[in-house]
Amino acid sequence: WDLDNNSVPGLGEGLPEMNITIIGSNNTEVNTTVVTDEDGVWRLFVPIRDVYNVTVEKEGFETVYYATENQSGYTVRDSPDSTDIEVTAGFVEVSGTVTDQLDAARLVDAHIMLYPIAGVERDAVQVSGTMNGSTLEWTSSIQPGDWVVVVTQNNPGPNGGGVAIGMLDATVANGGNITQVMSLGGYVDLTTAWTDIGQEDHHAGSDAAGASMVQEPVELEVTFDGMSWMMAVPASGELRELFPEGSVSFDAEFMTVQHANELEMEYYGGQTTTVNADSTIAATLQFNRRVNSALDISFASATNSTTENAADEISAIVSTVNESAYQTIDATFEVNYNGTEIMDVFSVAGEMGLAQDSDLWDVSFWDEETGEYQSTINVSLGIGDDDVEAKLATNVTVRIQLPDVAEAWSLENGHRMTMRLTTDLGESSQASVKVFVPQTYGFSISSATEELGMAANVERTFSFDITNDGNGQDTFTIKMLESGVPADWSVTPMTSTLTLSKGETRTQQFTVFAPATYDDNDEEFELTIYVNSEDETLEQEEVEVSIQKATVKLKLNQADIATASDLIAQKAGAVRIPIENTGLLDAPSVIVHLTPPNGEERSQTISVPAGETRMAVFENLTFPQGPQRFDYRIEVAGAEGESVESIPDPDDFSLEYNVESTADGESPWMNLLIAVIAIMVVYGGVRTSRSRSSNKF
Known part of the structure; x- marks a missing residue:
């Protein structure tokens, strides 16, 4: 429903509840009816490569038919298709009644105008009414939609007269009816003005000297009490209209052609004023030229x-x-x-x-x-x-x-x-x-694992760092030499890619798993990895990792236990047992058991990588002053337990617990004892002095 008369579907122009009948005309047996949704849209899934007769109908609207490519029917090809169709509504009957608050004589021969609401392109309709007693009645035939009905007194006074303004909703099915009450209103005398590029002043009417520069007649959008409609600017450029009491606004814009270069220049303006009954308000709508610095x-x-x-x-x-x-x-x-x-x-x-x-x-x-x-x-x-x-x-x-x-x-x-x-x-x-910026390529390898100790059924990782030394993003392809991986061994990933920005460094990690058949008789071998830039002219880098038979070798130095532990008597602390792995095989599950004096056995599981020392920590242990003896035993769990070359035997160790010292290294009990002795010495001196004094006299 093309309300704005621009032949393009727009917001609010879709028609809901339209009946769409689709019938296949050649190869299909489609015969169905669908209904448009609230936006006027319908859809149907049909077989392709056929022509369908599509009928659009609804009471109050003309019946129309889809046609495509000069063919009577809707052609559906091999892809989804969408086509719009315009529907025109027939005229509907509308009517209205007007009464007057004070004097029904003001209704006689009153002017009745029906204006389409702003945004709808239709002609205004003038209606003649008849008096039925003290009521003015009128009827008309119009297109469906919203209309603003303006009724004004035929012979108003010099400062005001009777006026009524209301909204009429003319529906397609039933037309519409409006009831209005005329009241005393006032005049708005609106003058218009605009200034051309040569600083000459004009009004917006067709009688102005500058009217030839205005491309189309100027229309005002009038807004009163939430209703908006369009009114033409009179030829004189001045508008005198009756309005009920309240606020009324006037807005307009128009295009001119000016200058020797015949340039389009747009003008716009707005004016709002308040109308009082039986009074005239004068206002000027000054149009401003829109700045154009394109x-x-x-x-x-x-x-x-x-x-x-x-x-x-x-x-x-x-x-x-x-x-x-x-x-x-x-x-x-x-x-x-x-x-x-x-x-x-x-x-x-x-x-x-x-x-x-x-x-x-x-x-x-x-x-x-x-x-x-x-x-x-x-x-x-x-x-x-x-x-x-x-x-x-x-x-x-x-x-x-x-x-x-x-x-x-x-x-x-x-x-x-x-x-x-x-x-x-x-x-x-x-x-x-x-x-x-032209891209340059380059990369470097660092922090590469050179040797990796393995044992049967053991999984370990190795890695190296790649740094993008080029000036842009580069994607590196990393491939393991497949022929270098022995049978029954597993290495992941065999292929990977890393995308690095300029100067970025990333770690590439691999996981190696040795089969159960791997033993001391197997020789060392090397895994080879190739690293390539996306620039094929750049020489590839080769990384080699030596795989060696490895075992777990655990050591415990009892002297280090005392150094690492908390040895304050009567204060909760930790016993720390350092375990060193001097072998080439990681020990991810080393279980350290500790039995405190007169206590139950406790256990801590720690991971001790090859060549490193890790601490088993037993917290919240409290003992009295003096030596305390602990029992311990160590075991290796998991697959690595089958490859233990050496491990400390179960044994015991002693820790000496002492009372807490002051900041200068002395015991608080010692300080207390010294204080008591000092008091006794002073007391004894006083007694001796008194005794000597008594003997003199």
Whole structure:
């Protein structure tokens, strides 16, 4: 339902509950009816490569039929298809009654106008009414939809008169009816005004001297009490209308063609006023010219670079005299003025897109006035007039200084330099160029495992680090030499890929599992891994790992237990037992059993890698002062338990627990004893002194 008369489906124009009948005409036996949804959309899954007769119908609307490609019917091919169809509603009968609050005489010969709501392209309808006693009655035939009904007194007073405004909902099925009450309203005297580019004043009516510049007659969107409708601006440019008491708004916009270059210039304006009964309010709707500083900016050329796939993509070039630097790029942009201002002054600035090295790039612009490159410059463009000479086009040269070769990043999508031209009012236009840094490749291997001890039914890992030494992202392919893996052995992964950014380091880890048949008679062998860059011209790297028969060798130095443990009497602490693995095979499950004096056996499971020492910690143990003897035993669990070459025998050890010392190393009990002795000495001295004094006398 094309309400805005633009022949394009729009919001609110879909028709719900339309009956769609689909009948296959050739090869299919489809015969069904569907109903459109709330948005006027219907869909049906049908066999392809056939023509269907599709009928659209609903009471109150004309019946229409789909047709495609000059064929009577809806052709369905090998892919989903969507086609819109326009439906027109027939006219419906509507009616209304109007009464008056005070004087029914104001209803006699009253003017009745039906306006389509704003946004719906239809002609306003004038209706004649008849008096039925003290009630004004009217009927009409109109298209369905929402209409604003305005009833005004035929002979109002000089400052006001009777008026009624209401909304009529004319439905397709039943038409509509509206009941209104006329009340005393007031006048709005609205004048219109606009100023052309030559500073000449005009009104918006067709009698104005500047009317020839206005492309179409100006219409006002009038809004009162939530209702909006369109009214034409009279030829005089002045509107005098009755409204009920309340707030009323007027909005409009129109397009003009001005200047010697016949430029389109848009004007817009709005005015809101409050209406009082039996009074006249004067208001002016001043139209303002919409600022238009539009530019057309295009990349033209660049020096010291090569062109990529697109016209606005260039590639940097390393300096021929300094291999550590790139050549400075001077890019030229053509700027054409498409605005409508006499003179626009644009501030020109540039910025690099967000990237890892964007703060290392420098962008500057050639300033013709100073003859130097500046971070920002001003450019003046405009249409000009008899008094102002202006340019409609210019070239802007931007200098792009890249980082040093060692610091620049090569990005898949390049580095985007954006040039932006902005006016004082914030109007802006922009253009950009992509600069690609040529990619260099390189990588290095570090922290590689050289030897790996293995035992039957044991799983171990080895690894190495890969560092991307190139200036961009690189994907590395890592492959295990399959022929180097003995039968019944398992190595994962056999193939992998790592994608690394410039300077990034990643660890590649492998897992090796030895079969149950692996024993001391098997010889050492090497696993070989090849690492390749995505750059096929770069030489591959080879990593070799020697696989050796390995065993677990555990050691325990009892003297280290005392050093590592908490030995404060009467204070909860930990007993720490260090276990050292001097073998080549990891021991992931070493169980250490500890039996405290007069206590139950406790156990801790720890992992002791080859060549390292790990601590079994037994917490929350409290003992009195003096020596305390502990029993211990150690065992290795899991598959590694079958490859233990040496392990400490069950044994015991003694730990000496002492009372806690003060900060200067003395016991608090010792300090207390010294204090008591000091008191006794003082007391004894006093007694002796008194005794001698007594003997004198």
